[in-house]
Every structure is written in structure tokens, then in C-alpha cells.
Amino acid sequence: MNHVLTKFHKAYMVYPNQFSVNHEYYQKNIEFHDYKVYFSDDLDDYQDSMSGAKVVLLGHLVHTKNSELNYDEIFSQLLSHEIDSYEFLEEMSFYNGRYALFLECNEQLYFYNDATSFLSLYYHADLPVYASHSELLKQLIEQLYNIDCEQIAYKSNGFLDYSKYKNIYKFNANTRLNMTSQKIKRIYPIKSYEEKSAEDVYSLIDNEIKESVKYLFGLDKKVLCSVTAGHDSKVSLSYIKDHTDRVNFFTYTKNIEELENNAVAQIYRIDELIAQKLASNLNLNHTLFNMDNLPIKPKLNEDYDLYETSHSIKLINYYSENNDFKNVIHLKSTIFELAKGIIPKNIQNRDSFFPYNSAIKKWAKDFPIDDELVTKYLSDFIVRNDLNKTIQSGYHPFEILYYESRMNGWHSGIIQESDGYLDVFSLINTRHILFELLNINDSDKQDQQLHKLIVQNNWPILNYFQVNNSDSLEDKVIHLKEQLDERISNLENIVIESKDFYQYIKLNETRFRALSNEFSKVDKKQLVLTNKSNNIRKIEIKTFYNNTNGRGIIYFDVENDTIDLVDLSLNGYDLTFSPQETKIISVYASKNFEKSSWINASEFEIIEK
Numbered sequence: 001m002n003h004v005l006t007k008f009h010k011a012y013m014v015y016p017n018q019f020s021v022n023h024e025y026y027q028k029n030i031e032f033h034d035y036k037v038y039f040s041d042d043l044d045d046y047q048d049s050m051s052g053a054k055v056v057l058l059g060h061l062v063h064t065k066n067s068e069l070n071y072d073e074i075f076s077q078l079l080s081h082e083i084d085s086y087e088f089l090e091e092m093s094f095y096n097g098r099y100a101l102f103l104e105c106n107e108q109l110y111f112y113n114d115a116t117s118f119l120s121l122y123y124h125a126d127l128p129v130y131a132s133h134s135e136l137l138k139q140l141i142e143q144l145y146n147i148d149c150e151q152i153a154y155k156s157n158g159f160l161d162y163s164k165y166k167n168i169y170k171f172n173a174n175t176r177l178n179m180t181s182q183k184i185k186r187i188y189p190i191k192s193y194e195e196k197s198a199e200d201v202y203s204l205i206d207n208e209i210k211e212s213v214k215y216l217f218g219l220d221k222k223v224l225c226s227v228t229a230g231h232d233s234k235v236s237l238s239y240i241k242d243h244t245d246r247v248n249f250f251t252y253t254k255n256i257e258e259l260e261n262n263a264v265a266q267i268y269r270i271d272e273l274i275a276q277k278l279a280s281n282l283n284l285n286h287t288l289f290n291m292d293n294l295p296i297k298p299k300l301n302e303d304y305d306l307y308e309t310s311h312s313i314k315l316i317n318y319y320s321e322n323n324d325f326k327n328v329i330h331l332k333s334t335i336f337e338l339a340k341g342i343i344p345k346n347i348q349n350r351d352s353f354f355p356y357n358s359a360i361k362k363w364a365k366d367f368p369i370d371d372e373l374v375t376k377y378l379s380d381f382i383v384r385n386d387l388n389k390t391i392q393s394g395y396h397p398f399e400i401l402y403y404e405s406r407m408n409g410w411h412s413g414i415i416q417e418s419d420g421y422l423d424v425f426s427l428i429n430t431r432h433i434l435f436e437l438l439n440i441n442d443s444d445k446q447d448q449q450l451h452k453l454i455v456q457n458n459w460p461i462l463n464y465f466q467v468n469n470s471d472s473l474e475d476k477v478i479h480l481k482e483q484l485d486e487r488i489s490n491l492e493n494i495v496i497e498s499k500d501f502y503q504y505i506k507l508n509e510t511r512f513r514a515l516s517n518e519f520s521k522v523d524k525k526q527l528v529l530t531n532k533s534n535n536i537r538k539i540e541i542k543t544f545y546n547n548t549n550g551r552g553i554i555y556f557d558v559e560n561d562t563i564d565l566v567d568l569s570l571n572g573y574d575l576t577f578s579p580q581e582t583k584i585i586s587v588y589a590s591k592n593f594e595k596s597s598w599i600n601a602s603e604f605e606i607i608e609k
Helices: 071-078 086-092 134-144 198-216 231-239 241-246 262-282 298-304 313-321 334-339 354-364 371-385 388-392 397-417 431-439 442-446 449-458 460-464 473-486 565-571 597-601
Strands: 012-016 028-031 035-039 045-050 053-063 095-105 108-113 122-124 168-170 175-178 183-186 223-226 247-253 286-290 328-332 422-426 494-497 501-506 509-514 525-531 537-543 554-558 561-564 573-577 582-589 604-608
Touching: 012 134, 028 045, 035 053, 045 071, 053 071, 053 198, 071 086, 095 422, 122 134, 134 168, 168 397, 183 371, 198 231, 198 431, 198 449, 223 231, 231 241, 231 334, 231 449, 231 460, 241 247, 247 262, 262 286, 262 460, 298 313, 334 397, 334 431, 334 449, 354 371, 354 397, 388 397, 397 431, 442 449, 449 460, 494 604, 509 597, 525 573, 537 554, 537 565, 554 565, 554 573, 561 565
Parallel strands: 223 247, 223 328, 247 286, 328 422
Antiparallel strands: 012 035, 028 035, 045 053, 053 095, 095 108, 108 175, 122 168, 175 183, 494 525, 501 509, 509 604, 525 582, 537 573, 537 604, 554 561, 554 582
């Protein structure tokens, strides 16, 4: 029979072989033992048989350990392991891209998708039918099974794993679906939580991200990248600095003066200013456009009602009118948020999801909601996705909720809004990277240390432009110079020379910070101080790191004394100079290491008395 089905872009549907659909738009198809898969023309596909399994890939992926591997090599490597074994899942955790993967083995059809469901799947609680879009699944159910799907919200907006239709749910990328038995199994995380510094995580994921960059610019497609005043777009920008001539950068804004929310208006103002400064100074091919300047097409309004999210119809409307947004790849940065301090400060509970009821209420939006309902929504979501296993593995419940609702649900939902115009890619859309981001310690997340490390190591000039602040470093240098010109140095009689430290002013104090993060016992960092006057002078040396757990690591040699960094913060040290006398302060470590965190920890102040 000929069904009326909405023509979604990058869409697919899966249903039992007993049914037959003759639809002019969904012509491409693949048949398994029990199911057929139909998909749209704009969705790439790969299929092969190997190691006793039939492999079908919709969309695209790259192996981030080696971006040059082709699909035959990737899946041959994967299927050398038993399905869902640790080795199998470890291998898959390094897949980036936007894909739906079907593996048929021993008459069982298994389904996996990418790390945050860039290519989504919706399923019904009871019926063996699946689709990339909730609306498409609803239409299939009504036509194949003659069952009406009750609408429970205008939009789900990616709330947990709910769709706007009763009994239709969003598939969670950290689970695996056996379509034959209609059973869902949690498969990630495969490793327990292990607290790490941002520096340690950076060293683990840097090469992996660079392989994704290599893959992205090997696709021979124009790349789009949005630029804002925030950290997330900077980290993507820092990795693609060698390819900027192949990228169209853009920043969208609104009629700012008409915005009622002053805070939102200020965000747009800062984005405009910083984006244009970045583009001008770095010679980027950049467009700043106003989403409010184009009338919205009536047809777009109709189509927009069919999606699960309402991110920005005005942005999609602009895409539809501009050829620069056709057949291109949009480099997305949003999921870098998992490396930030996103846990609500007023709730600090690692043992349960339920203290976060109030925090996730705002995600529900169009859903009927109260305290009792949100508890039920969350309880059912936990059961469907076996979420308690993540707490047992040591992961923070709110970060898992954020990953598997906001990223897997909301963010992948808004991607579908733009599918008619562009494809998407993220440099970090692998499970290996995302779970490593969750391992970063709370302090480094709060300070967004990973973002800073990435920029510092890949394109440090980006630090010239402040994050979410209209001042550039040039403005700050000018301001600091003005302060210095007004200030009489408290070291007017002491001349300081060093190739290991630099001097700066903080809170009207003269501070010294190491230029290198390499510390050792043999190669001591030194500071040479000379009293240039003909009188006796005294100084005080003081550090700021007072965590007693840090004792026995960094030492200061002053005259004949060896002082622990921690003790120097508690008591300080007085040093007396005869007229024209020179003395040396040495700083060294009890063992060799290289960590930028100790640059901050070993910072010290010198005060002339």
C-alpha cells in the first residue's frame, strides 16, 4: 500500500518484513532476516557481510585512533571481538560521526548509534517499529497497526528520553537495542569513574581530536563554524587553525534593542563584538547576520511543528535563504559543555538522581509538570535506561542526566531542525572522550581548565580575546599599565633578575610565577636579588599554597634554609640585605614532573619592608 509519510531529511525507518511500504521518497532499502530498513536519499549507507555478521551503516563515522581506516577495516576489527564484549565496546568507543549501525548476527538484529545520537532513533514501548523521527514513527504506527498515538506535549524539547507522543521514546546512545527481541541493554560506561586533572584528560584525548580534524577536512566539503564569545567555539576554532581558509565562520544575532531580557541582550552584544574582533584579527571568512531580518516562510512553520524541539525557527529560516548553508558540514561545539562545572551548586549529591528533580523541571517545558509528575518521569527514565549502573560505576548523577537528556535528547533533537540544509560534526562525539570529560575533577571543571589547555596548546592567540567579556587582552594590558604608572613599586630598592620567573602585579602585590611547568631537583629555578641601595634592606617572601597534602613536593632554598612551599605560605620568610648585596632564591621539586598546576601553586610574593 502507498502510505503518506512526511519527507524528513536524513531519515530512516525500520519495521517487520510482514509489512510493505511503497513510498516514493523512502526508496533506498536494506532487508534483514526479520526487518526492512528504508531511508532517504541524503543518508549515506554502507553494507557488507563479514565474520558471520551482516553490517549496515547509515550516515558516516571515523575511527579516532586512526582516521585513515576504511569501513571494511573498521568493522573487521570490531567483529574480531565478541558482540558487546569489553573489547568490542572499547573499540566502538573511539567511533566519531553521525551514524546508525545495524549488526545482524545469529538471527539477532542489534542496533547502535553515535555517542550523543546525532543520528537519532525513536522506538515504541510495545511495537517492533522504529524511526529516526518521532513524527515518522507515529505515522508508521498509525498506518501499519491502525493505532492512534496520543500526543502528550507540543514538543518534548529533549526532556529525558520522552517524545511528544505517549509510549514513543528517544533511544539512549549509551544503550544497545536488540530489535529482534525488543530488548534494550545498557552498554556504557565500560570503565568506572576515575578522577583526573584536566591536564591528564587533555593528554588522553588530544590526538583523538586531531584525527577527527583530519577526517573532517578530508571529506572535501565546505565547513561552517559558529563563533561566539564563549569557550566552546574557541576550542573548536583552536583545532582547525590550519584549515581556516576552508571554513565559513558565522555569528547570528537578533534585534537586540527589542529584547526584553537585558541579560540575553548583553550576551548578543558581546558575541557580536568578540566575533568581529576575532574575524578581523585572525582574517577569518566571517558573516554576522541578524535572524530577525527575514520573514519566515509559511511552509517552514508547518514543517517546524513536526520536530521535537523549537531551538530557532528564525535561524533555520536564514539557512533556507542562504546558499552558504547548503550541502555543508556544521562543526558543532556544544557537547564541550560536559567539561565544565554544570552541577547545580545548591545540590551536591552523588548517590541518587532524585535530589535533582527540581533542577530538571525546567527541561520539561511543554510537559505537564509538578513535583509528583517529575518524580515519575525521572523514575521511569531511570528504569528504561538502567541509569543506576552509572552511579554504581562512580559517575555523578547530574552529569549523567545532562549527558543522556540534554546532549542525547535536546541537542540531537535540534540537529534535526537543520537537516534540510546542512550536516553536523563534532570533534569530540566519541564515548571515550565524553566519559573522560566526566572524569575531570570538580575544581578543573569549574575553572574550565580543559578549554584553556586546548586553546593554549593549539592556538594561544585566542586567549587574546576574553571569554564572554567585551574587553580584549589589549584593553587589559592598557588598564594594567595605567595602574602600574600610578603605583610606586614596593621593590624600589631591590633589583630582580631571572630567566625562570616573570614578575606581575596582582591585587597590588608583586608576584612571581614560573615560566615553565618543568620541575626537578637538579635544574633549580632561580631568582637573583640585589640591594642597589647603600642601606640595609629587608624583604619578606611568601607563597599562597596552603594545602597540607602538598607538603614534600616543592621547596625553596633561601640562604642556608630549605623551606617547604606549604610552610612558606603559613609563616613567610624574612631576608635581610646588606648594602649592594646579592642573594639567590632557588625553587625545585622533590622529583621530576611537568604539570602546569604547580605553576599556580608555586607562585610567590616579595615585599620590601
